[in-house]
Amino acid sequence: xxxxxxxxxxxxxxxxxxxxxxxxxxxxxxxxxxxxxxxxxxxxxxxxxxxxxxxxxxxxxxxxxxxxxxxxxxxxxxxxxxxxxxxxxxxxxxxxxxxxxxxxxxxxxxxxxxxxxxxxxxxxxxxxxxxxxxxxxxxxxxxxxxxxxxxxxxxxxxxxxxxxxxxxxxxxxxxxxxxxxxxxxxxxxxxxxxxxxxxxxxxxxxxxxxxxxxxxxxxxxxxxxxxxxxxxxxxxxxxxxxxxxxxxxxxxxxxxxxxxxxxxxxxxxxxxxxxxxxxxxxxxxxxxxxxxxxxxxxxxxxxxxxxxxxxxxxxxxxxxxxxxxxxxxxxxxxxxxxxxxxxxxxxxxxxxxxxxxxxxxxxxxxxxxxxxxxxxxxxxxxxxxxxxxxxxxxxxxxxxxxxxxxxxxxxxxxxxxxxxxxxxxxxxxxxxxxxxxxxxxxxxxxxxxxxxxxxxx
Amino acid sequence: xxxxxxxxxxxxxxxxxxxxxxxxxxxxxxxxxxxxxxxxxxxxxxxxxxxxxxxxxxxxxxxxxxxxxxxxxxxxxxxxxxxxxxxxxxxxxxxxxxxxxxxxxxxxxxxxxxxxxxxxxxxxxxxxxxxxxxxxxxxxxxxxxxxxxxxxxxxxxxxxxxxxxxxxxxxxxxxxxxxxxxxxxxxxxxxxxxxxxxxxxxxxxxxxxxxxxxxxxxxxxxxxxxxxxxxxxxxxxxxxxxxxxxxxxxxxxxxxxxxxxxxxxxxxxxxxxxxxxxxxxxxxxxxxxxxxxxxxxxxxxxxxxxxxxxxxxxxxxxxxxxxxxxxxxxxxxxxxxxxxxxxxxxxxxxxxxxxxxxxxxxxxxxxxxxxxxxxxxxxxxxxxxxxxxxxxxxxxxxxxxxxxxxxxxxxxxxxxxxxxxxxxxxxxxxxxxxxxxxxxxxxxxxxxxxxxxxxxx
Numbered sequence: 001x002x003x004x005x006x007x008x009x010x011x012x013x014x015x016x017x018x019x020x021x022x023x024x025x026x027x028x029x030x031x032x033x034x035x036x037x038x039x040x041x042x043x044x045x046x047x048x049x050x051x052x053x054x055x056x057x058x059x060x061x062x063x064x065x066x067x068x069x070x071x072x073x074x075x076x077x078x079x080x081x082x083x084x085x086x087x088x089x090x091x092x093x094x095x096x097x098x099x100x101x102x103x104x105x106x107x108x109x110x111x112x113x114x115x116x117x118x119x120x121x122x123x124x125x126x127x128x129x130x131x132x133x134x135x136x137x138x139x140x141x142x143x144x145x146x147x148x149x150x151x152x153x154x155x156x157x158x159x160x161x162x163x164x165x166x167x168x169x170x171x172x173x174x175x176x177x178x179x180x181x182x183x184x185x186x187x188x189x190x191x192x193x194x195x196x197x198x199x200x201x202x203x204x205x206x207x208x209x210x211x212x213x214x215x216x217x218x219x220x221x222x223x224x225x226x227x228x229x230x231x232x233x234x235x236x237x238x239x240x241x242x243x244x245x246x247x248x249x250x251x252x253x254x255x256x257x258x259x260x261x262x263x264x265x266x267x268x269x270x271x272x273x274x275x276x277x278x279x280x281x282x283x284x285x286x287x288x289x290x291x292x293x294x295x296x297x298x299x300x301x302x303x304x305x306x307x308x309x310x311x312x313x314x315x316x317x318x319x320x321x322x323x324x325x326x327x328x329x330x331x332x333x334x335x336x337x338x339x340x341x342x343x344x345x346x347x348x349x350x351x352x353x354x355x356x357x358x359x360x361x362x363x364x365x366x367x368x369x370x371x372x373x374x375x376x377x378x379x380x381x382x383x384x385x386x387x388x389x390x391x392x393x394x395x396x397x398x399x400x401x402x403x404x405x406x407x408x409x410x411x412x413x414x415x416x417x418x419x420x421x422x423x424x425x426x427x428x429x430x431x432x433x434x435x436x437x438x439x440x441x442x443x444x445x446x447x448x449x450x451x452x453x454x455x456x457x
Numbered sequence: 458x459x460x461x462x463x464x465x466x467x468x469x470x471x472x473x474x475x476x477x478x479x480x481x482x483x484x485x486x487x488x489x490x491x492x493x494x495x496x497x498x499x500x501x502x503x504x505x506x507x508x509x510x511x512x513x514x515x516x517x518x519x520x521x522x523x524x525x526x527x528x529x530x531x532x533x534x535x536x537x538x539x540x541x542x543x544x545x546x547x548x549x550x551x552x553x554x555x556x557x558x559x560x561x562x563x564x565x566x567x568x569x570x571x572x573x574x575x576x577x578x579x580x581x582x583x584x585x586x587x588x589x590x591x592x593x594x595x596x597x598x599x600x601x602x603x604x605x606x607x608x609x610x611x612x613x614x615x616x617x618x619x620x621x622x623x624x625x626x627x628x629x630x631x632x633x634x635x636x637x638x639x640x641x642x643x644x645x646x647x648x649x650x651x652x653x654x655x656x657x658x659x660x661x662x663x664x665x666x667x668x669x670x671x672x673x674x675x676x677x678x679x680x681x682x683x684x685x686x687x688x689x690x691x692x693x694x695x696x697x698x699x700x701x702x703x704x705x706x707x708x709x710x711x712x713x714x715x716x717x718x719x720x721x722x723x724x725x726x727x728x729x730x731x732x733x734x735x736x737x738x739x740x741x742x743x744x745x746x747x748x749x750x751x752x753x754x755x756x757x758x759x760x761x762x763x764x765x766x767x768x769x770x771x772x773x774x775x776x777x778x779x780x781x782x783x784x785x786x787x788x789x790x791x792x793x794x795x796x797x798x799x800x801x802x803x804x805x806x807x808x809x810x811x812x813x814x815x816x817x818x819x820x821x822x823x824x825x826x827x828x829x830x831x832x833x834x835x836x837x838x839x840x841x842x843x844x845x846x847x848x849x850x851x852x853x854x855x856x857x858x859x860x861x862x863x864x865x866x867x868x869x870x871x872x873x874x875x876x877x878x879x880x881x882x883x884x885x886x887x888x889x890x891x892x893x894x895x896x897x898x899x900x901x902x903x904x905x906x907x908x909x910x911x912x913x914x
Contacts, residue, residue: 164842359816417897435657436656436875
């Protein structure tokens with residue numbers, strides 16, 4: 001009996017070792033294809049340099065839709081289709097002006113600002129007022145109407161540099177941008193200046209969307225570079241006469257018809273079981289949207305291309321989805337989930353890449369305990385590639401609406417140290433992305449999608 | 458008895474947990490200091506922008522010596538001193554010319570080349586000849602004198618893009634540069650063109666040192682950019698008339714007096730036990746030497762500065778060493794070990810940072826098994842920072858001469874994906890280094906040095 005048991009254990013281990021070894025070989029081939037013959041970098045060049053900026057509703061966004069559609073057809077995906085979605089159409093207009101005025105030390109001094117996405121403009125006469133600096137909404141409330149009314153509120157809470165997960169630092173500071181204008185307006189502020197959500201001290205302002213609340217005046221709002229935030233903050237001390245002037249020409253136009261772009265390879269055994277991998281096609285208007293999220297888009301297409309190039313026939317249907325309008329509305333992600341429900345599609349997993357084209361470090365999963373354990377158990381297959389972080393929790397904005405349909409969500413995690421240098425800025429261009437990091441990420445994503453296809457989740 | 462044993466085990470575990478927790482707290486403080494109040498980035502700005510390029514024997518190298526000496530005094534290190542060392546004095550001279558000539562398809566076409574470090578110049582008349590392309594020394598030997606004599610040998614073996622440890626890819630291709638000119642000269646070649654040691658296809662040539670053998674003619678040699686290597690290789694097919702012309706003005710001058718710069722904090726309990734942390738102060742002449750190895754230099758000084766800023770009094774003597782002449786002679790590293798032996802200094806560990814200022818991933822150690830196990834056991838203390846690779850093997854060029862004195866050598870390992878874009882090029886400038894990555898690396902190094910100081914090795 002004991003002997004039989006040992007034999008069984010031995011056989012079991014052998015089968016396991018064999019299976020794992022076959023997976024190791026397959027994953028090695030995926031990395032080789034991505035690193036030696038990969039297309040992700042050239043795709044990114046096209047999307048950033050030939051298409052360029054592609055804010056929702058812009059001609060650039062329409063070009064990006066058509067570019068992705070053609071690219072997926074060119075790669076011979078089994079089905080390529082568009083999903084109609086109405087998107088917000090916000091335009092920045094003429095370049096913004098930001099100016100410290102009446103400073104005792106400097107007199108008048110121009111600073112680097114950009115209008116927040118979705119914000120109303122000041123119009124050509126600008127907005128000028130004294131500045132009230134706060135770190136958070138508690139301080140704002142404590143000052144109250146008496147101190148805020150008629151003034152500009154300056155939210156100056158920095159991202160905490162001590163947090164090595166910079167997305168946590170971002171989360172800890174981002175409500176200033178998302179809700180700052182609404183909160184300030186409740187106390188009668190006439191404008192808002194927000195310290196840029198950056199991990200670095202430099203002259204580059206970071207845009208990003210703000211959301212106006214109901215029944216509160218919409219007041220204009222800009223982000224100021226971190227260096228200029230420090231300058232302003234310093235000059236305000238012991239200077240009761242200092243004012244801030246800014247001029248923005250942004251406006252929200254009527255919604256526009258746009259599209260998600262979907263390409264798929266049909267599953268050979270379980271065609272009705274869908275695995276999604278995606279990124280968002282829209283970008284901010286200030287640059288080429290290379291890290292945010294050109295990288296995630298081309299990596300998602302590359303996952304399917306790699307499978308085709310290797311002659312791998314997935315058992316399940318693998319879909320690359322280019323979501324529209326993540327930045328200032330999430331309409332594409334919402335629409336995708338709506339249609340999935342409406343069409344009674346069975347999604348067995350959804351993966352998103354929207355944290356930049358940096359070095360892969362791992363994946364996070366939100367699902368059942370069994371699903372989470374299954375993904376995490378694959379960790380050892382990735383250690384040879386320096387990919388070590390397989391953890392519970394994660395997903396992504398565009399796939400999050402699928403969670404109500406119990407789809408397990410997987411977030412691709414690259415290193416986060418550099419992301420908030422480029423995020424939502426005018427320097428998020430092709431040159432900021434490293435070819436090998438982008439390719440390694442695509443390979444890691446393809447490898448996980450391969451494992452989900454093979455074993456389910 | 459059983460109960461006693463369990464109690465002992467339990468007590469042992471508690472003591473261990475407590476000790477580990479105190480270390481965790483200390484390491485967290487080290488990271489906080491580096492990320493919130495770090496000086497490494499500003500030091501790097503000074504070393505790259507104010508000092509600049511600093512090839513051994515150049516005025517820039519002398520400036521770098523004086524800059525580091527002053528910096529260490531400014532930080533109040535207990536002792537700052539110079540070690541005299543004679544270094545080679547190679548100069549590049551006028552900018553190089555590289556030209557494909559008599560091509561059937563293109564006629565004459567300029568390409569991007571740089572003279573290899575230590576190489577002799579062609580002089581103003583240049584070198585021109587037909588080109589024989591080989592991948593390695595076996596192919597060269599197979600062709601022999603008959604095919605090589607009087608020609609230019611073109612070594613075109615690329616770094617293997619499939620290797621995710623790019624230093625392995627580098628090792629697999631670098632003998633072309635180090636020994637190619639000597640090997641080719643044995644068969645009568647009159648010049649050498651080497652494909653740049655790069656992980657990328659671009660127009661940037663990579664210099665680096667070559668070593669001429671004894672009793673073999675010294676022939677001029679250049680590195681060609683990877684794009685131009687592909688161009689040349691393509692044009693050579695079916696074209697017997699194609700020739701290559703290059704002109705270099707480099708020369709080796711007499712040796713020059715230079716210095717290692719050493720700064721130390723005296724140990725409070727075991728002042729005679731020395732822990733070294735260092736990088737090399739010299740750089741190539743084409744750029745500011747930011748990754749190679751400004752990063753390692755400022756990180757090493759930062760390790761000591763962090764300790765002082767935190768009020769940490771090391772038990773052992775901690776030394777930051779700026780080695781001179783790693784790039785084309787290793788004279789500084791050799792001299793340091795010589796003096797250590799001569800002065801009967803007891804080094805208990807030496808750490809080197811010379812793989813760029815990128816994201817920290819781990820440390821490699823060469824020592825006794827016990828030393829290796831000790832370092833590797835600290836791995837769990839670093840997982841919270843994404844630093845996971847603690848492995849046997851490693852060190853660095855400048856500390857390697859200490860190995861004959863049985864000093865355990867530790868190599869700091871940052872991510873390697875981007876290094877061979879900048880290595881030995883004209884674009885290895887301050888702007889190529891990310892502040893947070895540099896700081897994270899300095900913190901990781903300081904944390905390991907702290908553990909060695911506390912527990913020995």
